[in-house]
Amino acid sequence: MALQMTEKEEGSASDIILETRNIVKRFGGVVALAGVSIKIPRRWIVLLIGPNGSGKTTLVNVITGFLKPEEGKVIYEGRDITGVEPHIITRMGIVRTFQIPKPFINLTVLENLLAAYPPGPHENPYKAVSKRSWVKTEEEAVEKAFDILKALGMERAWDQKASELSGAELKLLEVGRALMSGAKLMILDEPAAGVNPTKAHEIFSVIRKLREERGITFLIIEHRIDIASQYVDYTYALHLGRLISQGPPQKVLNDKAVIESYIGG
């Protein structure tokens, strides 16, 4: 059975922002991805699920240029971006977070967000002594950063060093930085892992709001399917590097193959 979007789904999703075609990625003998093809329609919130080691993070690494696939292509807005350097891909409008948080550990929470503002001439070190070369951009960045901190309920920690944060706060910081980046497509690798359920719902509410207000597209990896499925439009399920199910969240969650993949490990 070929897994494909139904015609009805395809119809409402004519504008595909990102597509992977038959991605194969091996690590020595391990086949982490065995020909994965997904489509992400613009403005959709797409969930990617699968048991541990099924290849979810590897797929994100391939899409964002951190890994080069052995086979297959990544198409973003009609352009082949396979093997393009990560920072270039981000500048095209894709941002990703890390499953294991990668904070700027010696920087404060606020600095972490400010450093995530999109790159530009305000970061030119040769003009840095002239405050005029950066002050306007920086003011915008600070405004935005405090808004995001507030939305994530982290505003009181703004001047704390990242090294002093808890695991859950670090996950929020990852999300916050992605929000700062102003990307069109955000790929969040387990944004709510280790976060309490209330906070998890808050995170997904922010995601919904961003989609509604700014038309941002999301690809979200999440193990807490119970919470995530309430917020997403579409779900892909991976198992051992292969897609085993796709469709609306309820359909995928009740798919026998998906249930078995989780039970069987």
Added chain:
Amino acid sequence: MMANFAVLAEQILSFIGIYYIVSIGLNLKAGHMGIPDFGHAMFFAMGGIVVGNIVAHIAAAVAAKSVPGVTVAGVIASNTKTLSIMNTKFFPYHPLLDIGLVIFALVLSLILGGILGWIASLPALRLRGEFLAILLLTVAEGLRVIFTYTKSLMGSTPTVGLSTPALFSWTHNSGLAATIFTIIVALIVYVYVERLHNSPAGRLFRAARDDEDAAKALGKNVVTIRRDAMIIGSALAGLAGAVYALNPFLGGGSVAAVSIFNRVWWTFWPWALIILGGMASNRGTGLATIIVGVSLIWPVRLYSFKVAQVLHASALGINPDQFANALEYAFIGLIILIVQAVLPRGIIPEYPSRTLPFEKYARGKVLPPKPKEE
């Protein structure tokens, strides 16, 4: 007695000034950017060569027209004689030219230091950690050997090197003038690095140092960020080299490969100072430089010879030069050990990049407004 005290104070201030400039260049690379540059001395050396060689040639070309005994070729061929004629019969009487040459020397040493920094950044983009540290150390040592034995660069006698032009002789108090000059340059450099630190670019250095992958994922080009830190930090080292060569208390009126490429003086001491001060802390480096400059570097550099004599080091088969060097190594090691044990993050730990008055925004945005008083 008064005069003696003044000279001592000038010497100490000169040491503090030069060590701040050279250390803060390393701090930008190693502290802010995390590049383990153990070849810092080679960038410093560029400034010494600018003054001792390039500026001397330019001055000789001008002086040759009016001062007998001065030729351009003489700068290398009969260096001591040519420079001593210029230093007594030419520079004291051409203040404007002298000032112009000082400015030229500073600018050119910044440029040459920066260019060498850019070249050194090429391996720094691929290599990390100890591999890079060893590579840069080796390159610096290689350059030292090449410069030592290249007559057209450092003169015919390696240990003597080149006499430096006395560009402050027109003030009739070269020592005082050079000291004030050194301190002014150090202060300007302090203001510069603080402004850089408190800018988005300065923050980005620290961010990319803490996590390269995260920086890449946010669209930052880590390659150019590292390159820029290498260029700016090395340019500052070049600047320090020029100031050193222009200041008679520091260079002692000459530059030689043994002094300007000296890895203990211009690589290891700066490392000790930035570790003591606090990595990526411009203020900490300043405080460390003042404390250590007064208490260790200056006395050791000037008096270790005498101490060696008093202790009859030569009777034990240790020559005074080696004794001085060993003493400096010992102090560097001691400082690093003490810091590790007592102050792992330095005297003034790294502080945030304050680009704007964040508290104001925080008050307006984050915390509820203060309740009105009845």
